[in-house]
Amino acid sequence: xxxxxxxxxxxxxxxxxxxxxxxxxxxxxxxxxxxxxxxxxxxxxxxxxxxxxxxxxxxxxxxxxxxxxxxxxxxxxxxxxxxxxxxxxxxxxxxxxxxxxxxxxxxxxxxxxxxxxxxxxxxxxxxxxxxxxxxxxxxxxxxxxxxxxxxxxxxxxxxxxxxxxxxxxxxxxxxxxxxxxxxxxxxxxxxxxxxxxxxxxxxxxxxxxxxxxxxxxxxxxxxxxxxxxxxxxxxxxxxxxxxxxxxxxxxxxx
Amino acid sequence: xxxxxxxxxxxxxxxxxxxxxxxxxxxxxxxxxxxxxxxxxxxxxxxxxxxxxxxxxxxxxxxxxxxxxxxxxxxxxxxxxxxxxxxxxxxxxxxxxxxxxxxxxxxxxxxxxxxxxxxxxxxxxxxxxxxxxxxxxxxxxxxxxxxxxxxxxxxxxxxxxxxxxxxxxxxxxxxxxxxxxxxxxxxxxxxxxxxxxxxxxxxxxxxxxxxxxxxxxxxxxxxxxxxxxxxxxxxxxxxxxxxxxxxxxxxxxxxxxxxxxxxxxxxxxxxxxxxxxxxxxxxxxxxxxxxxxxxxxxxxxxxxxxxxxxxxxxxxxxxxxxxxxxxxxxxxxxxxxxxxxxxxxxxxxxxxxxxxxxxxxxxxxxxxxxxxxxxxxxxxxxxxxxxxxxxxxxxxxxxxxxxxxxxxxxxxxxxxxxxxxxxxxxxxxxxxxxxxxxxxxxxxxxxxxxxxxxxxxxxxxxxxxxxxxxxxxxxxxxxxxxxxxxxxxxxxxxxxxxxxxxxxxxxxxxxxxxxxxxxxxxxxxxxxxxxxxxxxxxxxxxxxxxxxxxxxxxx
Numbered sequence: 001x002x003x004x005x006x007x008x009x010x011x012x013x014x015x016x017x018x019x020x021x022x023x024x025x026x027x028x029x030x031x032x033x034x035x036x037x038x039x040x041x042x043x044x045x046x047x048x049x050x051x052x053x054x055x056x057x058x059x060x061x062x063x064x065x066x067x068x069x070x071x072x073x074x075x076x077x078x079x080x081x082x083x084x085x086x087x088x089x090x091x092x093x094x095x096x097x098x099x100x101x102x103x104x105x106x107x108x109x110x111x112x113x114x115x116x117x118x119x120x121x122x123x124x125x126x127x128x129x130x131x132x133x134x135x136x137x138x139x140x141x142x143x144x145x146x147x148x149x150x151x152x153x154x155x156x157x158x159x160x161x162x163x164x165x166x167x168x169x170x171x172x173x174x175x176x177x178x179x180x181x182x183x184x185x186x187x188x189x190x191x192x193x194x195x196x197x198x199x200x201x202x203x204x205x206x207x208x209x210x211x212x213x214x215x216x217x218x219x220x221x222x223x224x225x226x227x228x229x230x231x232x233x234x235x236x237x238x239x240x241x242x243x244x245x246x247x248x249x250x251x252x253x254x
Numbered sequence: 255x256x257x258x259x260x261x262x263x264x265x266x267x268x269x270x271x272x273x274x275x276x277x278x279x280x281x282x283x284x285x286x287x288x289x290x291x292x293x294x295x296x297x298x299x300x301x302x303x304x305x306x307x308x309x310x311x312x313x314x315x316x317x318x319x320x321x322x323x324x325x326x327x328x329x330x331x332x333x334x335x336x337x338x339x340x341x342x343x344x345x346x347x348x349x350x351x352x353x354x355x356x357x358x359x360x361x362x363x364x365x366x367x368x369x370x371x372x373x374x375x376x377x378x379x380x381x382x383x384x385x386x387x388x389x390x391x392x393x394x395x396x397x398x399x400x401x402x403x404x405x406x407x408x409x410x411x412x413x414x415x416x417x418x419x420x421x422x423x424x425x426x427x428x429x430x431x432x433x434x435x436x437x438x439x440x441x442x443x444x445x446x447x448x449x450x451x452x453x454x455x456x457x458x459x460x461x462x463x464x465x466x467x468x469x470x471x472x473x474x475x476x477x478x479x480x481x482x483x484x485x486x487x488x489x490x491x492x493x494x495x496x497x498x499x500x501x502x503x504x505x506x507x508x509x510x511x512x513x514x515x516x517x518x519x520x521x522x523x524x525x526x527x528x529x530x531x532x533x534x535x536x537x538x539x540x541x542x543x544x545x546x547x548x549x550x551x552x553x554x555x556x557x558x559x560x561x562x563x564x565x566x567x568x569x570x571x572x573x574x575x576x577x578x579x580x581x582x583x584x585x586x587x588x589x590x591x592x593x594x595x596x597x598x599x600x601x602x603x604x605x606x607x608x609x610x611x612x613x614x615x616x617x618x619x620x621x622x623x624x625x626x627x628x629x630x631x632x633x634x635x636x637x638x639x640x641x642x643x644x645x646x647x648x649x650x651x652x653x654x655x656x657x658x659x660x661x662x663x664x665x666x667x668x669x670x671x672x673x674x675x676x677x678x679x680x681x682x683x684x685x686x687x688x689x690x691x692x693x694x695x696x697x698x699x700x701x702x703x704x705x706x707x708x709x710x711x712x713x714x715x716x717x718x719x720x721x722x723x724x725x726x727x728x729x730x731x732x733x734x735x736x737x738x739x740x741x742x743x744x745x746x747x748x749x750x751x752x753x754x755x756x757x758x759x760x761x762x763x764x765x766x767x768x769x770x771x772x773x774x775x776x777x778x779x780x781x782x783x784x785x786x787x788x789x790x791x792x793x794x795x796x797x798x799x800x801x802x803x804x805x806x807x808x809x
Contacts, residue, residue, distance in 0.1 A: 043808075047645075047806075047808060050645075050648075050649045051648075052645055052648060052649065052805070052806045052808065053805045053806065053808070054803075054804075054805055071648075071653075072651050072652065072653045073651075075649060075650050075651040075652070076651040078649075080649045080650075082642070082645065082646070082649075084642065085646075086641050086642040086643050086646075087643070087646070088549060088643060089366075089446060089448070090446070090448070090549075090552075091531070091539075091548070092530075092531035092532055092533070094531075094532060094533045094534050094535065095531065095532055095534070095535040095539060096535075097535075098534055098535035098539070098540060099535055099539055099540055099545060100646065100650065102535075102540035102541075103540070103541075103542070103647065103650035103651060103652055104650050104651050123533050123534075124530040124531055124532065124533050125528075125530065125531070126528055126529075126531055128366065128445075128446055128528075129528055139646075
């Protein structure tokens with residue numbers, strides 16, 4: 001069963017095509033990596049999945065329900081961490097965590113305290129005094145403290161220090177072991193490499209490749225059969241191989 | 255430290271560039287408003303007798319406390335004197351608001367969003383930013399002062415001469431700068447943008463109240479208030495330059511204090527310490543409605559107290575009414591009563607009639623003031639959306655109508671509470687006097703009768719938020735138009751009827767607030783109230799439907 005399924009999704013803002021015929025699936029119990037350069041359409045895809053933006057054409061389904069029409073029903077079973085977290089300046093981190101968790105379900109106090117301790121967040125401080133990393137911790141704690149079926153994480157670690165990044169990986173593995181599904185958009189490729197079962201690569205609004213890491217590496221082999229050594233190199237090869245004709249290229253499952 | 259002011263010039267250029275459109279709108283609107291009214295006033299009061307009548311009407315504690323004194327030359331009233339008396343205070347207040355926005359935007363707001371940090375990392379002096387913000391305000395105020403002054407000078411009214419007009423402009427600019435300096439100080443004290451705004455507007459309100467108390471009582475109080483001091487230039491009557499210089503010196507001193515405070519603190523910090531908050535949320539916060547109530551809570555408290563106090567300050571003046579009932583024949587003749595009828599009236603009746611007239615004036619003014627927070631509340635979901643915070647809620651299991659409903663319910667409820675506060679403030683303070691001319695039920699009715707008009711305007715705001723979120727300016731533009739119509743819309747033939755009919759306040763029936771009932775009130779029709787309510791509901795419903803159907807604005 002697919003936890004989320006996107007078919008021929010196109011999203012236009014006026015004349016600009018942000019997403020062009022995107023196809024994606026995330027299976028149950030799978031951690032799916034979503035990578036691509038800045039402005040490629042990762043966040044737009046996620047916002048369509050959340051029913052914040054409406055698809056111009058195509059379908060986006062989560063748990064088999066329509067992402068736009070059944071948004072509220074879907075949201076009962078997902079947890080979301082945005083990349084750019086803007087919080088209410090005069091609420092404390094603790095208050096925001098409680099608010100976020102409670103808008104889905106009853107709060108699990110023990111879990112909350114454990115995570116606050118683990119991520120070393122001072123929950124009594126007003127959000128206006130938090131750094132980007134601390135704001136991200138608030139969103140992460142709220143997400144990990146909720147009991148969801150699908151976790152949508154949009155560049156969740158861009159402001160975290162390496163130690164906190166490690167804790168983040170631990171928590172995601174924890175979810176994985178519990179059979180939860182995750183879609184993780186990230187620029188931190190080592191994170192993607194360690195966590196993700198399958199990866200989708202999006203460039204300029206087109207998902208150009210999806211598959212396991214090995215499959216992706218195979219597909220990016222050079223003419224003499226040399227595989228990319230690292231995620232970074234893989235990524236660079238894609239980056240350079242994509243010409244200006246990308247908008248016409250069909251999405252390819254490898 | 256060396257080079258504290260380095261690169262101020264470049265920053266000023268940069269700030270002026272950021273301000274160019276907003277400042278241009280402010281200046282154009284203020285100049286048009288200022289210049290267009292002068293000939294109209296001249297036409298309204300063409301001769302000395304008419305001018306004396308209107309001045310007598312204004313020469314009572316209530317009006318003086320509200321508008322400030324109207325000055326005369328050897329017992330002669332001029333159009334210029336009346337114009338300055340009726341207009342200067344209000345225009346100064348709008349210029350002050352403009353200045354508060356300029357200073358907060360370029361100092362504390364930039365710091366809170368960490369834009370100032372990037373600037374500071376450049377080879378820029380430590381005081382360059384605040385210095386540039388003040389100089390930016392100086393440039394904008396100077397342009398405003400000169401264009402207003404020149405505009406008035408060529409408006410073609412005899413008693414509005416060149417020297418007086420230039421002084422009028424200069425006083426506007428100087429009082430504006432004074433509030434720029436005051437808000438610069440608050441930007442040092444408070445570590446948050448909202449705090450800096452709140453304190454600055456409190457200071458503006460305080461200056462208004464201080465001069466209100468001073469103008470009817472101890473004159474010294476008025477001199478402490480920048481607004482009161484500015485009025486003492488007696489523009490077009492005596493053109494006294496001394497208060498203007500005093501105002502400029504005070505402004506320089508206040509700016510120096512702001513610079514000093516700025517140099518004493520770290521970037522991003524304030525002198526009012528940030529308090530720690532709750533570790534866990536209260537139950538009451540944990541719903542979309544609870545969140546919106548919490549976000550608006552401070553504003554609600556401040557506005558409720560302000561409305562009670564403002565109402566009370568007008569109510570307390572009612573006690574002085576007897577003092578000038580002796581002069582009332584002129585006033586009563588002015589409102590169209592013949593001497594024969596006047597003879598039939600008791601002193602009490604006369605006082606009641608005067609209270610009725612001012613009651614309706616005060617109620618209109620207070621309702622206009624109440625609209626400011628109501629529109630801010632109604633538009634709050636839009637700013638939450640633009641700042642990306644609505645997304646945080648709507649990505650959870652909260653439907654869009656439910657989210658929007660929180661703010662809409664609060665706004666509509668507050669419309670009721672604001673009107674109630676005005677009435678209670680007025681009544682409560684008047685009740686402290688020996689004779690309370692107000693009848694509570696009537697006073698309440700006179701305030702509540704405005705509700706359908708408020709709802710209509712709130713409905714428009716909901717529609718804009720729901721369907722055209724980028725057009726938020728329309729709501730404030732419409733509000734400005736309603737204020738304009740309420741203040742000067744009664745000047746006959748100034749505007750075509752269809753334009754005047756666009757203001758919902760025009761259709762509000764007048765309700766007497768005293769026990770006086772010898773003459774029937776003006777022909778009152780309550781049908782428009784029903785129409786307005788229906789329009790308000792329709793606009794609100796369309797807003798909700800639109801909010802459901804559109805993409806959220808994202809950054």
